[in-house]
Amino acid sequence: MGNGIILKIRNTCHTVDHKRLIIMPKSNNIDVSVCIVNWNTKNKLRACLQSLIKYTKYLNYEVIVVENASADGSLEMLEEEFPWCKIIKSGKNLGFAYGNHVAVNSATGKYILYLNPDTELVSNVIYGMYLFMEINSNYAAVGPKIFNMDNSIQMTCASTYPTLVNELSEMFLLHKIFPKTRIFSTREMNYWDHENSREIDCLSGACMMIKKSVNDSLGGFDKKLFMYAEDVDLCYRLKKNKYKLYYLASEKIYHYEGTSVKLSNTVSNAYVMQKAANYYFIRKNYGLSSAVGYRIVVAFGSVFRLLAATIVIAALRIINNENRKYDGYVMKNLKLMAWSVTAGIK
Numbered sequence: 001m002g003n004g005i006i007l008k009i010r011n012t013c014h015t016v017d018h019k020r021l022i023i024m025p026k027s028n029n030i031d032v033s034v035c036i037v038n039w040n041t042k043n044k045l046r047a048c049l050q051s052l053i054k055y056t057k058y059l060n061y062e063v064i065v066v067e068n069a070s071a072d073g074s075l076e077m078l079e080e081e082f083p084w085c086k087i088i089k090s091g092k093n094l095g096f097a098y099g100n101h102v103a104v105n106s107a108t109g110k111y112i113l114y115l116n117p118d119t120e121l122v123s124n125v126i127y128g129m130y131l132f133m134e135i136n137s138n139y140a141a142v143g144p145k146i147f148n149m150d151n152s153i154q155m156t157c158a159s160t161y162p163t164l165v166n167e168l169s170e171m172f173l174l175h176k177i178f179p180k181t182r183i184f185s186t187r188e189m190n191y192w193d194h195e196n197s198r199e200i201d202c203l204s205g206a207c208m209m210i211k212k213s214v215n216d217s218l219g220g221f222d223k224k225l226f227m228y229a230e231d232v233d234l235c236y237r238l239k240k241n242k243y244k245l246y247y248l249a250s251e252k253i254y255h256y257e258g259t260s261v262k263l264s265n266t267v268s269n270a271y272v273m274q275k276a277a278n279y280y281f282i283r284k285n286y287g288l289s290s291a292v293g294y295r296i297v298v299a300f301g302s303v304f305r306l307l308a309a310t311i312v313i314a315a316l317r318i319i320n321n322e323n324r325k326y327d328g329y330v331m332k333n334l335k336l337m338a339w340s341v342t343a344g345i346k
Helices: 042-055 074-081 096-105 125-135 164-171 212-218 230-240 259-263 267-285 288-319 327-342
Strands: 004-009 012-017 032-038 061-067 086-089 111-115 119-121 139-147 207-211 244-255
Touching: 032 042, 032 096, 032 125, 042 061, 042 074, 042 119, 042 125, 061 074, 061 096, 074 086, 096 212, 096 230, 111 125, 111 212, 125 139, 125 207, 125 244, 139 230, 164 288, 207 212, 207 230, 212 230, 230 244, 230 267, 267 288, 267 327, 288 327
Parallel strands: 032 061, 032 111, 061 086, 139 244
Antiparallel strands: 004 012, 111 207, 119 244, 139 207
């Protein structure tokens, strides 16, 4: 058995690393409340819940699904196939942040697990995060390594806050030119491969476990954010209040990122929403001057990207007679430029 020892848990024997040994609770108290907000992702939600059932063991957990008035039969699927879930019918699309606020209000667990409906578990990741939190009580939140379906890492699973510097690096593609240089990194910290566990500034709201008592004391996600940056804002408030967050690279999960956005054919609009949410975060936490600076960086950056795209498209057509489609890239930067110069300052 190596360094493991045998621990009897609920009448079943399991090998447990002695360094992570914890006596499981024998009460009927809920250990983890899994909070999921769904909008038009029926098939992904089904796969998510099936994987959760398959892999989650040794925990008392509950699943709360806020159904945001989907039009794809999600509610009927939930009621027929997963009636044991706590299903909350919102009656309209509340958005991610407010929907999770509704879910947390019904949660009874010691820990909240914010989980996207377009994620899939491939191991007992919830228990792994739970064990970490039980053993390391000085941490308020933990998140796993998150993979795209092509097995590349979603770098937002462990990141830092949006700033003028890292936005400049992203918009002017400096992180591509100097990929291993910290000063030119985006907020995704692309100079680091994300393979090792460490204390971190930001975790991804796609899969983040947080102490319910701490979450409640901070009010959870900012309900003014419809979608995007709500996890960044909560993580920022955690650090501001002297709480610690941990990226647990030994645990992993898969995420079909942006499923709802792709289904609604609003990818370019979502790109603008991401930047607008970052603007809100900076305005709220850094002040108006930083927020205006952020908008200026985005404006000039989108112009730079449009010019670069024009040159690349022209060069490809002349040199290789290629006629690749860059419509999506051009459109999202056009919309971003329009937002950066026309949206109100507030």
